[in-house]
Amino acid sequence: MCETKMMKLMERSSFLYIHGDNDFKMREYYNTCGFKLGIGVNPFSRLGFGAAVWEAARGLCQYFEKEELIFSNKKVIELGAGTGIVSILVALLGGDVTITDKPELLNRIKRNVSFNIPSSFKPQVKVRALRWGLDINQFPSDYDYILCSDILYLHGSIPLILETLLHLSNRNTIVYFASTMFYGQEVTRKGHVTLSQYFKTELVCRYDAEDVNVYRMLLNTANTAHLPNLYRRGWFHMRLDHSKD
Numbered sequence: 040m041c042e043t044k045m046m047k048l049m050e051r052s053s054f055l056y057i058h059g060d061n062d063f064k065m066r067e068y069y070n071t072c073g074f075k076l077g078i079g080v081n082p083f084s085r086l087g088f089g090a091a092v093w094e095a096a097r098g099l100c101q102y103f104e105k106e107e108l109i110f111s112n113k114k115v116i117e118l119g120a121g122t123g124i125v126s127i128l129v130a131l132l133g134g135d136v137t138i139t140d141k142p143e144l145l146n147r148i149k150r151n152v153s154f155n156i157p158s159s160f161k162p163q164v165k166v167r168a169l170r171w172g173l174d175i176n177q178f179p180s181d182y183d184y185i186l187c188s189d190i191l192y193l194h195g196s197i198p199l200i201l202e203t204l205l206h207l208s209n210r211n212t213i214v215y216f217a218s219t220m221f222y223g224q225e226v227t228r229k230g231h232v233t234l235s236q237y238f239k240t241e242l243v244c245r246y247d248a249e250d251v252n253v254y255r256m257l258l259n260t261a262n263t264a265h266l267p268n269l270y271r272r273g274w275f276h277m278r279l280d281h282s283k284d
């Protein structure tokens with residue numbers, strides 16, 4: 040695990056206000072892994088949570104920088120990407136990236152992709168709708184990496200995120216999952232406890248000041264070998280609903 044006390048979360052280096060743009064009110068700049076990323080945000084958007092760069096996204100970028108991770112020729116998917124900052128960085132680090140979120144977020148993600156990624160890289164980047172639990176069958180299970188940041192904050196999402204992760208993973212897939220632990224409090228902690236029943240989970244980095252944890256997860260094949268048919272039949276939802284009590 041990286042040194043907990045020493046790790047400082049990546050901060051935006053500067054920002055500028057944008058006038059007359061319905062999508063973005065500001066562009067925030069972040070320096071990471073040798074790149075300067077300009078990310079359009081809109082703190083007042085009705086799209087709410089997906090229109091800002093959350094702490095856990097900054098934590099993942101910082102972690103990738105510290106570990107000097109390279110994603111060349113790796114197939115990567117991000118869930119609940121929001122502004123797309125993490126996937127944009129991973130694409131610049133060589134990854135073949137599928138950026139996903141709810142349909143209404145996709146145009147803004149595409150704009151952030153266009154702003155940051157040279158056209159020669161563009162074939163490596165796809166932006167697609169993936170609503171957890173609903174659209175999963177349109178996606179394969181051959182990803183090298185799955186990325187998630189600050190997506191565990193609604194109780195009802197836990198089984199959907201679990202189902203989505205199980206669908207997208209194979210025994211070699213590495214999931215990097217960052218969460219700001221105090222945001223969802225009960226939900227976030229409970230979500231990670233639930234996920235750790237099906238994924239071998241290691242806390243690989245922590246940012247104390249912001250209470251951000253970065254987990255590295257691998258499918259626990261011993262606990263999941265029997266699952267595919269069961270979760271399609273709604274077994275997870277039943278089981279997790281009972282486990283609330």
Ligand SMILES: C[S@@+](CC[C@H](N)C(=O)[O-])C[C@H]1O[C@@H](n2cnc3c(N)ncnc32)[C@H](O)[C@@H]1O
Binds near residue numbers: 096
């Ligand atoms: C708190 S934001 C985090 C955004 C980004 N990952 C970050 O850390 O900056 C949560 C994201 O999850 C997405 N989301 C929420 N519910 C979803 C669902 N059911 N299916 C897909 N995405 C969802 C939201 O649209 C939003 O972009």
